[in-house]
Amino acid sequence: MSALLEIRDLATHFASATGTVKAVDGVSFDVNAGEIVGLVGESGSGKTITGFSILGLIDAPGRIVAGSIKLEGRELVGLSQGELRKLRGKRIAMVFQDPSTALNPVLSIGEQMRMALAAHESVSRAAADERARDLLARVGIPEPAKRLDAYPHQLSGGMRQRVAIAIALLNRPSLIVCDEPTTALDVSIQAQILAEMRDLARDFGTALIWISHDLATVSALASRLIVMYAGRIVEDGPIGAILRSPRHPYTRGLLDSLPSMAAPGQELRQIPGSMPSLANLPPGCAFAPRCTHADAACNAAPPERRDGERGWRCHHPLIAVPA
Amino acid sequence: MLGFVIQRFLQAIAVMLVISVLVFVGVYGIGNPIDVVISPDATQQIREAAIRAYGFDQPLWIQYRDFLLRLLSGDFGRSFIFNMPVLELIFSRLPATLELTLAAVVGATLLGVPLGMYAGYKPDSAFARIVMTVSVLGFSVPTFWIGLVLIFAFAVQLGWLPAGGRGPTAMLFGVEWSFLTREGLTHLLLPALNLSLFKFAMMVRLARAGTREAILSDVVRFARAAGESETTILRRHVLRLIAIPIVTVFGLEFGSTLAFAVVTETIFSWPGVGKLIIDSISLLDRPVMVAYLMLVAFLFIMINFLVDIAYAALDPRLRAGAKR
Structure with missing residues (x-):
């Protein structure tokens, strides 16, 4: 059986005055139907641009320059905006980081939900409201009938994000790209939303790509993890295995900088330095300048190595692998 | 809402009082109008009788007090020049200006906003560049010059449209309007076009700037992610x-x-109020000036009030009683 989403060698570049910014550079991964995949990395690692590329929402000067994105066997790269528009919201949806900026402040919740529905089918107002109410109830909004007439500013941050999730689910897409949907929320609300998203994805049979810089939230949700650094995937595999024994020094660094991994009273470890400019990447491994294991070999790009379900790109993986 | 209206009403009265003082003192300072009121060869007795009759011999504050008292009974006084009640005079001229202004401002908005939105949506397209060039012209070329050019081109050379005047009018709600007759409309077109150019340019720029900002917002991204059409x-x-x-x-x-x-x-x-006020200034027609300027202040208060109500209609966050 082929995967729901197959991305092969995706490259999304941005033309800029200082050179081409390779925001996403040769990314390949699959997402199976109903699967929750975590996509982690720090700011600028290309995780959000990967998400936008899947929806065909790359604005100029950005462009998908190479690679293939297949959804349910259909190639998305090269589709016209009109064709993509029909897929967006219908087969692939997206939830954004900050619900207070994603919802239109001057339109009622009901109106925004009706518009999202009307983008794909003509339904009567009564039928649209009915579906909107049902979904608001499903995402845990009390008194959904009343909320249809409410405006975003009358809802709390958590409620707004639930509305955004309801809009994403409206047309029952097979895949939702979630771009740090809990980052802007209180910790207690985060946990609720995480649990609800997991249940909703299961009930609707929807696959999720959960983009985050926070390994802790991803590990509570995803079954598989993809770690990106400077536009490339540096490690991927089942989440348990990666958390137990990361192979890439960058993944190790991310894990070590989690507060929960440090012993009480001990200083948090951090990854020294910062990510190189995407317009001017070093020729070999992009992480080498910050890596304690780096040596001369790292001046050449590390090839992708695979071992069963796990994959990594490093000349010096953290544990010995059978040759 | 009622509280808001009452508050605004009280504010309006205060503003009108302040305006009346400023206007009255200002107009008083322009000079003594007695010489334009009476004929130059009048005797000294007639002259002094006239001064007393108009109250010009009284100190400023008494003149102002009398003016306010008359105002309370709705009497703005009589025009020295036209010798008719000032309000009647102004309201006979106002419809002409009103229809000209409405045609210019509404036309500029209905045309400028969509074009500006297009220019903001596709800033690099050739059409957007043309629109922006026209808007620069609208800003920088003086109105009077464009007016003369319009007359020269459309009235003198081409002869398509009349060069001036209101043309025949028709009655609606007891007022004469040009736009109700076909020929009146042709008279309205050129001055409205002339007047609207600057406003058109402004609307284009506003809509363009707003659109450029909004199109990059998460609201638009989220709407696109939901598959909504452009x-x-x-x-x-x-x-x-x-x-x-x-x-x-x-x-x-x-x-x-x-x-x-x-x-x-x-x-x-x-024949609108703009010409009336200029004439009354040059002829020191005090009652017309005072009444007109107070009317302008009143208009602005009303417009601001309506704009505030429009805000509340357009943005739910600004509605009275809106709570988080």
Whole structure:
């Protein structure tokens, strides 16, 4: 059986005055139907641009320059905006980081939900409201009938994000790209939303790509993890295995900088330095300048190595692998 | 809402009182109008009788007090020049200016906003560049010059449209309007076009700037991610997001054009209030000046009030009693 989403060698570049910014550079991964995949990395690692590329929402000067994105066997790269528009919201949806900026402040919740529905089918107002109410109830909004007439500013941050999730689910897409949907929320609300998203994805049979810089939230949700650094995937595999024994020094660094991994009273470890400019990447491994294991070999790009379900790109993986 | 209206009403009275003092003192300072009121060969007795009759011999504050007392009974006085009640005089001229202003401001908005939105949506297209060039012209070329060029081109050379005047009018709600007759409309077209160019340029720039900002917002991204079409996004999302500054400028422009359309009215011999106020200033027709300026202040208060109500209609966050 082929995967729901197959991305092969995706490259999304941005033309800029200082050179081409390779925001996403040769990314390949699959997402199976109903699967929750975590996509982690720090700011600028290309995780959000990967998400936008899947929806065909790359604005100029950005462009998908190479690679293939297949959804349910259909190639998305090269589709016209009109064709993509029909897929967006219908087969692939997206939830954004900050619900207070994603919802239109001057339109009622009901109106925004009706518009999202009307983008794909003509339904009567009564039928649209009915579906909107049902979904608001499903995402845990009390008194959904009343909320249809409410405006975003009358809802709390958590409620707004639930509305955004309801809009994403409206047309029952097979895949939702979630771009740090809990980052802007209180910790207690985060946990609720995480649990609800997991249940909703299961009930609707929807696959999720959960983009985050926070390994802790991803590990509570995803079954598989993809770690990106400077536009490339540096490690991927089942989440348990990666958390137990990361192979890439960058993944190790991310894990070590989690507060929960440090012993009480001990200083948090951090990854020294910062990510190189995407317009001017070093020729070999992009992480080498910050890596304690780096040596001369790292001046050449590390090839992708695979071992069963796990994959990594490093000349010096953290544990010995059978040759 | 009622509280808001009452509060605004009290504010309006205070503002009108302050304005009346400023206007009265200012106009008083321009000079003694007695010489324009009576004929130059009048005897000294007639002259002094006239001064007493108009109250010009009284100190300023008594003149102002008498003016206020008359105002309370709705009497703005009589024009020295036209020898008719000032309000009647102004209201006989106001409809001409009103229809000219409405045609100019509404036309500029209906045309400028969509074109500006297009220019903001596709800033690099050839059409957007043409629109922006026209808007620069609208800003920088003086109104009177464009008016003369319009007359020269369309009235003198081509002979398509009349060069001035209101043309035949028709009665509606007891007032004469030009736009109700076919020929009146042709008279209205050139001055309205002349007057609207600057407003058109402003609306284009406002709509363009707002659209450029809104199109990059998460609201638009999220709407796109939901599969909404670009037309829907522009019409339902972007237009609503940029509406507030447009309504603000619409109100301000409407008020100031209504009050001071004088250049265009002069060029096109449009018998509106702009010409009236200029004439009354040069002839020291005090009651007309005072009444007119107070009317302008009142118009601005009303326009601001309506604009505030429009804000609440356009943005739920600004509605009274809106709570988190």
